[in-house]
Amino acid sequence: MTENIENLRTIVLRPQDCSEKMKEKFVQLVAAGGEAEEHRVRYSLPYSEVLIFTGFGNTIIGVGALLRPKTSYIQHLFECAGEPQMSNPYSIESCWLSVSEAYRGKGVWRHNNSAKLDYIGDRPYHTIRRVANKSVADLSKEQEYVHVGKDFFSPISKHKLRLMAANHDPVFDPSKKLRYS
Amino acid sequence: MSDQKPDVKTILRRPIDCAPKLLQNFIDIVLIGGEVPVANLRRGVPSADMLFFAVLEKQIIGVSCLRYPNANFHKHLFEKxxxxxxxxxxxLEACWLCVKPEYRGVGxxxxxFxxxxxxxxxxxxxALHRADNKLVSDPVKNMGYSQAGxxxxxxxxxxxxxxxxxNHDPVFDPSKKMKYC
Structure with missing residues (x-):
């Protein structure tokens, strides 16, 4: 398969639909990215809603995930950012994005992100980024997000963090839920 | 003697929000039913959409689950x-319903449900049940379920x-999605 952006393919799979080999490749790629510890990824992977794989043919070169984190963890993030009223238990976390080093800058991330957005639709979601990681903490590159509150430090990381959210109401509306239509 | 049934309450928890002890309690109760191998539970419980715990006087007396099954198995059922x-x-598959024997009949x-x-x-x-299990088949048909095929x-x-x-369409409509509203 030619390694051309035109031949990139992204698939969105629930963890229960992934082979052990795919899950292992997912963990290895995320760990190689250096933003998440391997044992944490292994622990949380079964709890993720979907895993997103981008590649050429059978070669996986980029991954991402959508996770519905612990409700208390979501609350913690929005409290730290100073906007607790925006905390939404239905919010999914976009996380574990990693592209194999040899393929960075070739549109893999964009391909992966596009499939993610298509899957999410109008559902609320959020992500946290290290403020110092300029390449991913720049909101102008991902205009779907708003910067929630202020950057903060939290016990979950030694780095200053930025919370970004999309499709969140300014104040959580408890009458809303996931509906099939 | 009063005919009034005890006040059983059901609480909902996503697996990621459950303490390990609560997850083990869930598995132990399903195992009482003898219908599900423990390996399936250990693998499947973390990826469940929602766990249900029926509680009477602070005791968990019954459990159930909603989950997205493996897509191939799911398709296979409808083909069969x-x-x-x-x-x-x-x-979503409604599954792993089990009530402790000493609490059956209390609601x-x-x-x-x-x-x-x-x-x-x-x-x-x-949901799937044994065809000859009339204890299940008759009540669920009164609760809005109908047999597929x-x-x-x-x-x-x-x-x-x-x-x-x-809530299944006679023919799957791919334009329908999960929406947050």
Whole structure:
């Protein structure tokens, strides 16, 4: 398969639909990215809603995930950012994005992100980024997000963090839920 | 003697929000039913959409679950029942219902069922039961479920099985999605 952006393919799979080999490749790629510890990824992977794989043919070169984190963890993030009223238990976390080093800058991330957005639709979601990681903490590159509150430090990381959210109401509306239509 | 049934309440928890002890309690109660291998539970519980715990006087007396099954298995069920066009990848499987024997008949089942119905609202759901299990088949048909296709044998069981569905279109409509509203 030619390694051309035109031949990139992204698939969105629930963890229960992934082979052990795919899950292992997912963990290895995320760990190689250096933003998440391997044992944490292994622990949380079964709890993720979907895993997103981008590649050429059978070669996986980029991954991402959508996770519905612990409700208390979501609350913690929005409290730290100073906007607790925006905390939404239905919010999914976009996380574990990693592209194999040899393929960075070739549109893999964009391909992966596009499939993610298509899957999410109008559902609320959020992500946290290290403020110092300029390449991913720049909101102008991902205009779907708003910067929630202020950057903060939290016990979950030694780095200053930025919370970004999309499709969140300014104040959580408890009458809303996931509906099939 | 009063005819009034005890006040059974059902609480809903996503697996990621459960303490390990609560997850183990869930598994232990399902194992009492003797219908599910422990390995399936250990693998499947973390990726469940929602766990239901029927509680009476601070004791967990029954459990159930909603989950997205493995897509191939899910399709296989509808093919075996002779209605492949009804297969809906967004249909949640209601499964792993078990009430501790000493608490059967106190209202745990109906409490779980009510909570499950409120949670799923118009979302498509399905369930599988042994065709000769009249204890299950008659009540669920009064609760809005209907049989999909015909009874069948599958590789996963020695028993003849019955597939029941709720909020399923006769033919899956791919334009429908989960929306947050």
């Amino acid at each position: 029942a002779g209605v492949p066009e009804m297969y809906n990848p967004l249909s 745990a089942w109906s409490s779980i 009510k909570a499950r119905t409120e949670y799923t609202e118009g979302r498509p759901t399905h 015909i009874d069948f044998y599958a590789d996963t069981s020695d028993d003849k099985l019955c597939l029941i569905v709720k």
